Amino acid sequence: MRYRVLGALELRTGEGGPPWGSAKWRTLLAVLLCHANQTVSTERLLDELWGEDRAPQSATKLVQTYVSRLRQTMGDEAGQTLITEKQGYKAQGYRLAVEAAEFDAHRFEQLVEEGRRALDREAPETAAERLREALAMWRGTPFADVPPTPAVTAEATRLEECRLQAVDARIDADLRCGRHTAVLGELEALTAEHPFREELRGRLMLALYRSGRQADALAAYRDLHRLLSEELGVEPTPPLRDLHERILNADASLMATPAPEADRPGPAARKAHRGPRQLPPASPAFTGRHGEVAVIQALMDAAGDPEPGEGGRSVVLAAIDGTGGVGKSTLAIHAAHQLADRFPDGQLYVDLYGATAGQSALDPGEVLGRFLRALGVDGSNVPSDTDEASAQFRSLAAGRRLLVILDNAASVDQVRPLIPAGPGCAALVTSREMLTTLEGATHLHLDVLPQDQAVALLERVVGAERVRAEPAEAEEITRLCGWLPLALRIAGARLAARPAWPLRTLVTKLTDARGRWTNCASGIWPSASASR
Known part of the structure; x- marks a missing residue:
């Protein structure tokens, strides 16, 4: 049996892939794979299969029918792979028994972990090989043809983040192997797609510098600095600022090529990195x-x-x-x-x-x-x-x-x-x-922020100059946000994205009781009377 979710959902038996029927079949298998080797209750499956729509009265029997048909497709009529968990004679839930080698998502995560461990023990060639093998398993968006459900959406998001982290780790391995020119095009595309990911920006700067393009490496940093300042009102993190300083000073140690793996430190010296x-x-x-x-x-x-x-x-x-x-x-x-x-x-x-x-x-x-x-x-x-x-x-x-x-x-x-x-x-x-x-x-x-810390947070997001130019309005914004950090970051991000707005404009908008609950995308927006 083979299960593939790193792209369109595929179930492969000895006779090939099945002709999928109802979308509910795909959803059922996808939810079970999201919780592979774990019992999924019947109630949870009903929520996943019908969502906010009202489930029909026969929904439980329909789930049993879908399970039966899925077993037939899998050649598992005895229910040894798709297992019914019972309490007495009543089905309480279902568990799909999956081995790592059968499931592309589990195999992907295994290979990524092997690659990270190889990086930790200073074996970049091995790391790059494992990570390339892992990334080669991807065929597109996870669960691409499965109707969205809470479990499927959450797992697809998690896997996409794992993929991006694996790409970053593989690029790190390539850079340690001296393949800075080979990864430049990929890094430029990735930083354009994910402009706020500082790890990727730092690797782009290093690859440019090692390719003899110091000015372009410094320009890449300036682009990020401008983006963070204008959009979020914050500075790049200290590690990236340090890398910028080293590139500015033409630090020769940044050009160092990695030692052969046979000459790398042994396990005792690497203990702190595992x-x-x-x-x-x-x-x-x-x-x-x-x-x-x-x-x-x-x-x-x-x-x-x-x-x-x-x-x-x-x-x-x-x-x-x-x-x-x-x-x-x-x-x-x-x-x-x-x-x-x-x-x-x-x-x-x-x-x-x-x-x-x-x-x-x-x-x-x-x-x-x-x-x-x-x-x-x-x-x-x-x-x-x-x-x-x-x-x-x-x-x-x-x-x-x-x-x-x-x-x-x-x-x-x-x-x-x-x-x-x-x-x-x-x-x-x-x-x-x-x-x-x-x-x-x-x-x-954890209580709400004290007034001075709330204003300081607003400064971090919006910029100290704008906040200090309108101190009374800044304090009023913190009050309207209930001194909650999340609400303050959202309000601050709105101001940072609109540099022409004075702070009093946002105060006016937040004071409008009708808009106060819709101005915050997260749904968290305290009333003006929130207690500190």
């Missing part, structure tokens, strides 16, 4: 929260190297709670980036969709499957039982220094199986509600 690195980019507009960051850093200092005789120590666990838009995720990701070098065995990240409109909270078993594959477990060896998968995850984490970010949690039950147990490990959890029964957690309640 493990998955899944942290999303930190927000360039992050402002304030000095006290909270200090508390998190102090907590993480306790997650030192595991020592013999320290078996009584437990994982370090911080739980951040607060209302929507208050900046919980931004704080956790910012702190995690600052702490990353203390956890050389890896940083794992997942958005649990605990409070995301239109998304169902992720099942812990599905998240454990992602974590285990990221840590090198073959997909076919990931247990389908959540308790077994959790035990396997804890076993792998034991003796390692691992940081786990569990963002947007719905409940303690969702989080508990995902916590590593090693004394050198740590976890950061964010949620709307305080997870009071999460054992061993230090709780941080």
Whole structure:
């Protein structure tokens, strides 16, 4: 059996691909593949198959019919691959048993992880080979011919991001191999398509400089600087500014060619570079929260190297709670980036969709499957039982220094199986509600920003000159935004995109009670009476 989703959905049996009938067939298979080796409840399938439309009274029987026809197509009449999970005689859900070698998405992620590990051990030729093999599996947009559902859309978005990260890693490998001229055209196209991705811009600058085009490398930086300033009111990140300075000064070390792989440092010297690195980019507009960051850093200092005789120590666990838009995720990701070098065995990240409109909270078993594959477990060896998968995850984490970010949690039950147990490990959890029964957690309640930090955030996005020219209007904008970082960033981005607007224009628009809820694309827009 072969399943392909990196393009149009394909199911290939020994007799070739099936003649697809109803779109519901494709949707059913796609949703099951989004949750491969995990049970998908009948209720969830009804939501995915009919969405906001009212499901017919016979919907449950229709699902059973679709399952039966899909089994016939797969040659699985006995239900050994598409498994019915029952409670008594009643079907509670369905699980599609999939081996990594059968599923192009799982194989893609395996190859990408192998490529990243090769980069970590300074073997760029091997990394480039693995990453090229992974990217060659793509045939187009994931699930291209499947009607959109919450699960399919979320998984397609995740896979597209994984693809872009794999392209970036492959270009990094090519640059380390000295193939700077060969990647120039691709980098120019990618930076045009993704103008705000600073990693790609930095690789373009380096490739141009190594190709003898110093002026073009400096121009690429100026283009990004102008774009960030005009669109977002922020500066490039320190690593990119440092690269610009080195290119400006014609730093000869940037031209260094990589040493042969046989001459690279051994495993002991490379220890600090191993493990998955899944942290999303930190927000360039992050402002304030000095006290909270200090508390998190102090907590993480306790997650030192595991020592013999320290078996009584437990994982370090911080739980951040607060209302929507208050900046919980931004704080956790910012702190995690600052702490990353203390956890050389890896940083794992997942958005649990605990409070995301239109998304169902992720099942812990599905998240454990992602974590285990990221840590090198073959997909076919990931247990389908959540308790077994959790035990396997804890076993792998034991003796390692691992940081786990569990963002947007719905409940303690969702989080508990995902916590590593090693004394050198740590976890950061964010949620709307305080997870009071999460054992061993230090709780941080995140409030709205103080006035001075709210104005400082607006300056980061809009530009200090504009904000300081209208200080009263700037303070009024922060009040109308309820001092919430998310609302402030959205308001600031609107101003940054309209440099001719004075701040008082936005104040007028936000004061219009009829427009206040539609001015924010996220749906989060506090009333003017929001309490600080």
